[in-house]
Amino acid sequence: MSTAISPPHDVPAETRTNYLNASYGIRSWLLTVDHKRIGILYLISITFMFMIGGFAASLMRIHLLEPQGALVQPETYNRLFSIHGIVMVFFFLVPSIPATLGNFLIPIMIGARDVAFPKLNLLSWYIFITGSCFVLFAIVSGGVDTGWTFYAPYSSTFSHTSVVAAALGIFIAGFSSILTGLNFVVTIHKMRAPGMTWFRLPLFIWAMYATSLIFILGTPVIAITLFLLGLERILHVGIFDPAIGGDPLLFQHLFWFYSHPAVYIMILPGMGVVSELIAAFSRKRIFGYAFVAFSSLSIAVISFLVWGHHMFVTGQSVYAGLIFSVLSFLVAIPSAVKVFNWTATLYKGSISYQAPMLYALGFIGLFTMGGLTGLFLAALATDVHLNGTYFIVAHFHYVMVGGAVMAYLGGIHYWWPKITGRMYPDLWARIAATIVFVGFNLTFFPQFVLGYLGMPRRYAVYPAEFQVLNVMSSAGASILAIGYGIPLIYLIWSLKYGAPAGPNPWGAKGLEWTIPSPPPTENFEEMPIVTEQAYNYAGTEEEGHHG
Amino acid sequence: MSTYVGVFLALLVGTALTTWVAYIDLGAFNTVVALVIAFIKMTLVILFFMHVKYNKGLTRIVIVAAFFWLGIMMTFMLADELSRNWTPTVSTWNTILPFLR
Amino acid sequence: MGDMAAHGAVHDAHPPGFAHQFEDVQQQRDAGRLGMWVFLATEILFFGGMFTSYTIYRQLHLSAFVTGSHLLVVKFGAINTAVLICSSLTMAMAIRSAQTAKSKGTIIFWLILTMALGAAFVGLKLRFEWYRDYLEAIVPGINFVPHAKWGADAGQVQMFMCFYFFMTGLHALHMVVGLGILSVLVWMTAKGRFSPEYNAPLEISGLYWHFVDIVWIFLFPLLYLIGGRYPGS
Numbered sequence: 001m002s003t004a005i006s007p008p009h010d011v012p013a014e015t016r017t018n019y020l021n022a023s024y025g026i027r028s029w030l031l032t033v034d035h036k037r038i039g040i041l042y043l044i045s046i047t048f049m050f051m052i053g054g055f056a057a058s059l060m061r062i063h064l065l066e067p068q069g070a071l072v073q074p075e076t077y078n079r080l081f082s083i084h085g086i087v088m089v090f091f092f093l094v095p096s097i098p099a100t101l102g103n104f105l106i107p108i109m110i111g112a113r114d115v116a117f118p119k120l121n122l123l124s125w126y127i128f129i130t131g132s133c134f135v136l137f138a139i140v141s142g143g144v145d146t147g148w149t150f151y152a153p154y155s156s157t158f159s160h161t162s163v164v165a166a167a168l169g170i171f172i173a174g175f176s177s178i179l180t181g182l183n184f185v186v187t188i189h190k191m192r193a194p195g196m197t198w199f200r201l202p203l204f205i206w207a208m209y210a211t212s213l214i215f216i217l218g219t220p221v222i223a224i225t226l227f228l229l230g231l232e233r234i235l236h237v238g239i240f241d242p243a244i245g246g247d248p249l250l251f252q253h254l255f256w257f258y259s260h261p262a263v264y265i266m267i268l269p270g271m272g273v274v275s276e277l278i279a280a281f282s283r284k285r286i287f288g289y290a291f292v293a294f295s296s297l298s299i300a301v302i303s304f305l306v307w308g309h310h311m312f313v314t315g316q317s318v319y320a321g322l323i324f325s326v327l328s329f330l331v332a333i334p335s336a337v338k339v340f341n342w343t344a345t346l347y348k349g350s351i352s353y354q355a356p357m358l359y360a361l362g363f364i365g366l367f368t369m370g371g372l373t374g375l376f377l378a379a380l381a382t383d384v385h386l387n388g389t390y391f392i393v394a395h396f397h398y399v400m401v402g403g404a405v406m407a408y409l410g411g412i413h414y415w416w417p418k419i420t421g422r423m424y425p426d427l428w429a430r431i432a433a434t435i436v437f438v439g440f441n442l443t444f445f446p447q448f449v450l451g452y453l454g455m456p457r458r459y460a461v462y463p464a465e466f467q468v469l470n471v472m473s474s475a476g477a478s479i480l481a482i483g484y485g486i487p488l489i490y491l492i493w494s495l496k497y498g499a500p501a502g503p504n505p506w507g508a509k510g511l512e513w514t515i516p517s518p519p520p521t522e523n524f525e526e527m528p529i530v531t532e533q534a535y536n537y538a539g540t541e542e543e544g545h546h547g
Numbered sequence: 548m549s550t551y552v553g554v555f556l557a558l559l560v561g562t563a564l565t566t567w568v569a570y571i572d573l574g575a576f577n578t579v580v581a582l583v584i585a586f587i588k589m590t591l592v593i594l595f596f597m598h599v600k601y602n603k604g605l606t607r608i609v610i611v612a613a614f615f616w617l618g619i620m621m622t623f624m625l626a627d628e629l630s631r632n633w634t635p636t637v638s639t640w641n642t643i644l645p646f647l648r
Numbered sequence: 649m650g651d652m653a654a655h656g657a658v659h660d661a662h663p664p665g666f667a668h669q670f671e672d673v674q675q676q677r678d679a680g681r682l683g684m685w686v687f688l689a690t691e692i693l694f695f696g697g698m699f700t701s702y703t704i705y706r707q708l709h710l711s712a713f714v715t716g717s718h719l720l721v722v723k724f725g726a727i728n729t730a731v732l733i734c735s736s737l738t739m740a741m742a743i744r745s746a747q748t749a750k751s752k753g754t755i756i757f758w759l760i761l762t763m764a765l766g767a768a769f770v771g772l773k774l775r776f777e778w779y780r781d782y783l784e785a786i787v788p789g790i791n792f793v794p795h796a797k798w799g800a801d802a803g804q805v806q807m808f809m810c811f812y813f814f815m816t817g818l819h820a821l822h823m824v825v826g827l828g829i830l831s832v833l834v835w836m837t838a839k840g841r842f843s844p845e846y847n848a849p850l851e852i853s854g855l856y857w858h859f860v861d862i863v864w865i866f867l868f869p870l871l872y873l874i875g876g877r878y879p880g881s
Contacts, residue, residue: 112669113668113669114669115669116669116670116679116683117679117683118667118669178687178690182683182686182687182690183683185682185686186679186682186683186686187679189605189682190675190678190679190682191669191670191675191679216686216689216690217612217613217616217689217690217693218693219690220690220691220693220694220696220697221620221693221694221696221697223694224694224695224697224698225697227818228697228698228701228814231814234789235788235789235790236789237788237789237792237806237810238810239701239705239807239810239811243803244802244803244804244806244807245705245708245709245712245803245804245807246705246807247628247704247705247708249627249628250624250628250701250704250705253623253624253627254697254700254701257620257624257697304616304619305619305623307623308623308627315631316627316631317626317627317628317629317630317631317633318635319626319630319633320623320626320627320630323623323626324623527671548744551737551740551741551744552737554737555733555734555736555737558733558736559730559733562726562729562730562733562868563726565868565869565873566722566726566873569722569869569872569873569876569877569878570876570877570878571876571878572876572878572879573876577873577874577875577876578874578875581869581870581873581874582869584869585865585866585868585869585870588862588865589862589865589866592736592858592861592862592865593858593862596736596737596739596740596854596858597854597855597858597859598851602681605682606681606682606685609682609685609686609689610685610688610689612689613688613689613692613693614692616693617692617693617696617699617700620693620696620697620700621696621699621700621703624700624704625703625704625707628704628707628708629707
């Protein structure tokens with residue numbers, strides 16, 4: 001356990017100047033261009049949006065305790081699942097790791113002072129807030145009932161809900177993503193420290209780079225799609241209206257061209273975090289570094305070729321369906337490569353089970369389950385049976401919640417001492433991680449069974465024979481909620497009462513662990529010069545091969 | 548400087564040409580000619596006005612990638628739209644399989 | 649390199665506009681250029697979504713789209729294309745003036761000329777095309793009235809006009825934003841910010857301007873000339 005540079009130990013943490021105490025006051029935060037502060041601004045914003053989306057989900061799960069619905073009218077139920085989807089996808093999952101951990105860590109991990117365009121970074125947060133305001137307005141003005149997928153012509157012509165406000169909110173937030181992705185690509189290409197070659201980068205950076213490619217190439221398409229939808233709704237004429245020869249499937253193609261890669265926006269950063277956690281808590285270099293790095297890029301590329309698997313039963317050409325099905329099987333391979341490499345890293349590693357590691361191990365298991373169930377859906381014949389059922393709901397929650405959210409929580413816990421300079425109580429963290437794991441499985445595993453048995457999704461009522469499984473799912477949801485609530489408490493508690501953290505509480509490798517916790521505003525006193533490979537736990541000199 | 552003027556004149560000639568050709572009956576080739584001329588004009592603007600001829604490889608990769616991705620979108624979407632009404636024919640397997648069982 | 653004391657010593661050597669997250673001006677210029685190209689890549693996909701939709705519907709409803717195309721006046725489309733090509737030349741000249749250390753006045757002259765041509769484009773479009781379409785009652789969502797001779801094609805002709813207005817409208821919006829950027833550049837030039845060493849804002853704004861020109865280079869044939877304009881088309 002060695003650090004390249006350590007601050008003088010006789011200077012108490014509270015008096016050392018760092019990015020948190022360098023300036024005070026609301027203006028210094030709202031007008032900051034420091035990537036670390038911007039990461040924290042995003043952290044607060046998306047936590048708030050998570051609570052909104054979670055609240056909608058809670059109402060849904062309470063409602064589904066009874067076969068005929070226990071809480072709300074069907075019209076309201078439609079609004080609940082739509083808002084849950086919109087808020088969770090666009091305003092929590094898409095920005096979660098990139099805008100919080102990515103913003104905070106990328107410059108530090110590559111040895112830079114800040115991102116390439118710090119003012120654009122701040123603008124990106126303001127754009128996100130603006131988009132969020134439009135969506136919040138949509139919620140309080142009655143919500144939307146189109147589903148987060150906004151299929152035309154229902155959304156363009158027949159729905160009487162706040163479609164334009166919600167679509168505008170997502171459209172605006174999309175520009176936030178685009179600017180973030182642009183910033184990251186330029187930063188990673190142009191601002192690496194001397195000696196930080198591509199193959200010495202942490203795998204988190206490779207994952208964030210791949211994610212940024214998707215941000216850049218995919219998000220503009222959802223922007224134009226929602227733009228066209230909005231125009232059609234306002235002008236009462238457009239290009240998706242079947243009455244004048246429009247094709248509803250065109251909307252779906254345009255929508256899913258972004259929204260499928262979007263799910264990889266949501267999972268790739270999580271995979272990057274997991275690579276960091278597995279390496280740190282096995283005290284071992286990630287097995288097959290180059291394979292894991294290239295698998296991130298492969299996922300980003302192939303993810304753009306598979307979107308039609310969301311449209312197998314919509315009337316899409318069977319021949320197109322065949323091609324999309326084969327490609328969807330293909331996209332599973334790089335993900336599997338990662339899982340195998342993480343597992344191989346664990347073998348003969350020196351493993352410790354702190355909370356971040358528990359989240360990472362949970363990710364590997366749950367993401368694998370979610371990913372494998374995706375193969376059922378990639379096969380045309382089985383998808384015909386399972387599409388539109390709770391099987392799909394369970395599949396994507398396994399990868400998104402069992403995967404991405406667990407990785408996000410693991411990352412927050414792992415880098416919390418670096419971000420705040422405080423340690424949280426690890427016992428409570430491990431208890432919470434376990435509660436999340438148990439609650440999650442209890443919530444979503446029954447949904448696989450429900451889907452297979454035929455319970456449709458997005459319905460406010462269901463046949464009575466499904467009640468037991470639904471009650472199990474709702475019970476699990478309440479446990480999951482507790483599991484999410486506990487970290488909120490102890491993390492905030494730790495800000496004032498947590499033990500002060502040194503530069504490297506985990507004994508991990510990486511440039512971020514060579515600077516003080518919390519870091520100074522300019523990150524590095526001296527530009528670091530990188531001479532060793534990533535995850536150099538064995539202490540070997542780099543031999544010119546890339547693992 | 549003379550490069551700029553040269554490219555400028557080429558672009559104007561291209562515009563005149565594409566307009567003139569539209570008034571001639573070439574059937575399906577009208578569209579092809581128009582698009583080819585547009586691509587040439589675009590290439591001239593990118594290489595000379597936008598200085599890509601003198602830029603490093605990364606700029607070119609970004610441009611190629613953007614157009615390639617646009618190509619992915621167009622190709623797959625057109626593939627669906629245009630093949631939607633193809634009726635499946637009786638395949639050879641349908642005739643062979645009963646004998647294999 | 650990067651040591652704080654030494655950095656302070658070379659601080660005065662950095663030109664105005666140098667941003668301190670970078671190590672040197674070359675890195676800043678490279679980053680700015682890459683950033684603008686990445687942004688243009690997003691714009692290619694943004695417009696590309698509409699171009700793709702347009703291509704699909706054109707394949708499916710060719711005769712209706714040809715009918716719609718013939719509602720547009722080629723003369724104005726061609727003149728506007730020429731106007732934009734001129735503006736690309738003047739923009740390139742403005743950047744070249746900065747790179748070859750011409751006076752502020754020269755740079756501003758070329759920038760203003762570019763703005764005038766861009767404004768002319770928008771003005772011509774508004775006055776001679778959109779206003780004329782409004783008078784002819786072929787603006788979807790506002791006053792579209794199908795002609796009887798279109799028959800069953802009427803819905804798709806309306807769809808063509810939707811594409812026409814959406815695509816040229818989005819393009820015109822980008823032009824107007826470009827005019828805003830150019831005015832900021834004029835102001836920056838007047839303040840003496842640019843020199844042969846530092847003219848990155850000019851260069852990357854030029855990239856944006858040329859991109860908007862390229863979009864029109866494709867819009868013109870695709871909207872005005874499809875199916876040809878020969879007798880009998």
